Amino acid sequence: KESTSALFFIGMDEMSDKTDTDWTTVAVAVGATAVASYCVFKAFSSSFAPSEHRSSSPPPLVLASGEGVDVSAAVRAPKNHSSSGSISWTNVTLTQITPYTEDVSEFVFSLPEEMEITLPVGRHVMVKADVNGHPTSRPYTPIDDAGIPLKKISLVLRAYEYGKMSSKIHSMSIGDCLLLRGPIGRYKFDPSQKARVFLYGGTGVTPIYQVLKHALKDGECESKCFVFSQSRSFDDLLLAQTMVDLQSQYPSFLSLSFHLSRLTPEKIEKNLSSLFSPASSSPLPTGCSLNSGYVTSEHIEASLTAHSLLDLVAEGKVEFLICGPSGFTKYVKQQLLFIKCPKEMVYVF
Ligand SMILES: Cc1cc2nc3c(=O)[nH]c(=O)nc-3n(C[C@H](O)[C@H](O)[C@H](O)COP(=O)(O)OP(=O)(O)OC[C@H]3O[C@@H](n4cnc5c(N)ncnc54)[C@H](O)[C@@H]3O)c2cc1C
Structure with missing residues (x-):
């Protein structure tokens, strides 16, 4: 029973990585997991298990040492390890x-x-x-x-x-x-890509920021990076100043485009000076832009064309990385079809 529930939890964790859940597949998977783990458990306990593993007592309960948060009630943790970095x-x-x-x-x-x-x-x-x-x-x-x-x-x-x-x-x-x-996760960084286009919404910035930092700091990697950030308003912009600082550090490799769906161009203009580096006379460096509305295929196309990289999209030499709510991901994938982006060049976090 213990092994069945442990496997079920692992299955649930992996499922929460995905945007859409096929519940029929889940039901079949859970059933199959239960049967398989019962068989494994029977075989293991009857013939091969060393005596200390035959004990019917559950694995040790891990208790939260701090105040206020009780993770003990329904959460059990097996022995951890970190020799491989995991x-x-x-x-x-x-x-x-x-x-x-x-x-x-x-x-x-x-x-x-x-x-x-x-x-x-x-x-x-x-x-x-x-x-x-x-x-x-x-x-x-x-x-x-x-x-x-x-x-x-x-x-x-x-x-x-x-x-x-x-x-x-x-x-x-x-x-x-x-x-x-x-x-x-399964993302593998490929240093041979000629260009990378990053598209994120809201807190989707975190994996994008991690890969972007790596791409820019990798000495051997000379690829251009284009970032398109979608949010509703100024308040929704996360790590914006950090991104702008990164752009100032790598001006010839990174172009940054913020898209604010709920703000008019006039409102953007009015707030611009107070948004980034308020002390600076030029709040947005060249290579950064603030736009009203949604990021579209035209924005992506224009950026790639400006660097003579558009032709490389269909050749599979430009990687597209997306992270955001499921509605955003679906919308962006549709936009990428307009620029003939091959499906295998799109990675969704
Ligand atoms: C690979 C990956 C990395 C992620 N990294 C981060 C990260 O670094 N930081 C971070 O904050 N999140 C990140 N997320 C999202 C995170 O996993 C959770 O989905 C998020 O914190 C919401 O979980 P919750 O339990 O609070 O909301 P849930 O209980 O799952 O959702 C309840 C309600 O919260 C609201 N809600 C939840 N998510 C959203 C959303 N994206 N947009 C609008 N409303 C929403 C909705 O009203 C929803 O009905 C990441 C997701 C993935 C797949």
Whole structure:
């Protein structure tokens, strides 16, 4: 029974990576998992299991050491490990909170002593906590540098009014704990790409920022990067100044385009001076633009054409990376069809 429920939880975690869930497939998968794990359990316990594994007692219960957040009720964690840079469910402690806006903050979680996690570029972690008596897990992409061992994980999170995990984390205090495992994901960075087009909405900025930083800092990688950010208003823009700073650092490799769906061009013009680097006389450097409305295929086409890169799209030499809510992802994929982007060149986080 234990092994069945453990496998079910793993299945649920992986499913939450996907936007659309095929519940028929899920039902079949859960049924098959239950039967398979029962058979494995029977065979294992009757003939091969060493004596200490035959015990019917459950694996150790991991308790939250901090105050206020109870992850103990329905969450069990197996022994974790970090020799390969990955960790299984591990209790991590909230050590720092930095508010960005009213509903967005950065949360830094420390791993237990002697433990480290290494995130290949573009990979995320799963976070699990008890929410109203139910073990709940969600994926988050840390904004820390990829490829180096980390003892702390920094997550930038927006709080959604009815969001289970985001509300939970936003209600945590320093010293509180939750469970974390990773890295997870299948994105593989290909340094041979001639150009990269990044399209994100809202908190979708986090995996985009991670890959972008890597692409720009990789000494051997000379590809051009085009970032299209979609949000409703100024308040929804996340890590905007960080992105602008990155653009100033790599002006010939990065072009940045912010699209604000709820703002008129007049309103954008009026607020521009107070948005980025208020002390600077020129708030937006060349290579950055602020636009009213939605990002369209015309915007993408114009940017690629300006750098004589449009022809490379159909040849499969331009990579497109998307991260955002499912409606945004669907819309952007449609836009990419207009510029004849091959499906295999599109990666959705
Ligand atoms: C690979 C990957 C990486 C991610 N990285 C981050 C990250 O770094 N930071 C981050 O904040 N999020 C990130 N997300 C999104 C995150 O996993 C959760 O979906 C998000 O925190 C909402 O979860 P929740 O439990 O609070 O909301 P849920 O309980 O799942 O949703 C409840 C309600 O919240 C609202 N809501 C939830 N999500 C959205 C949304 N995207 N837009 C508008 N309303 C919404 C809706 O009203 C929804 O009905 C990432 C997602 C993926 C797939």
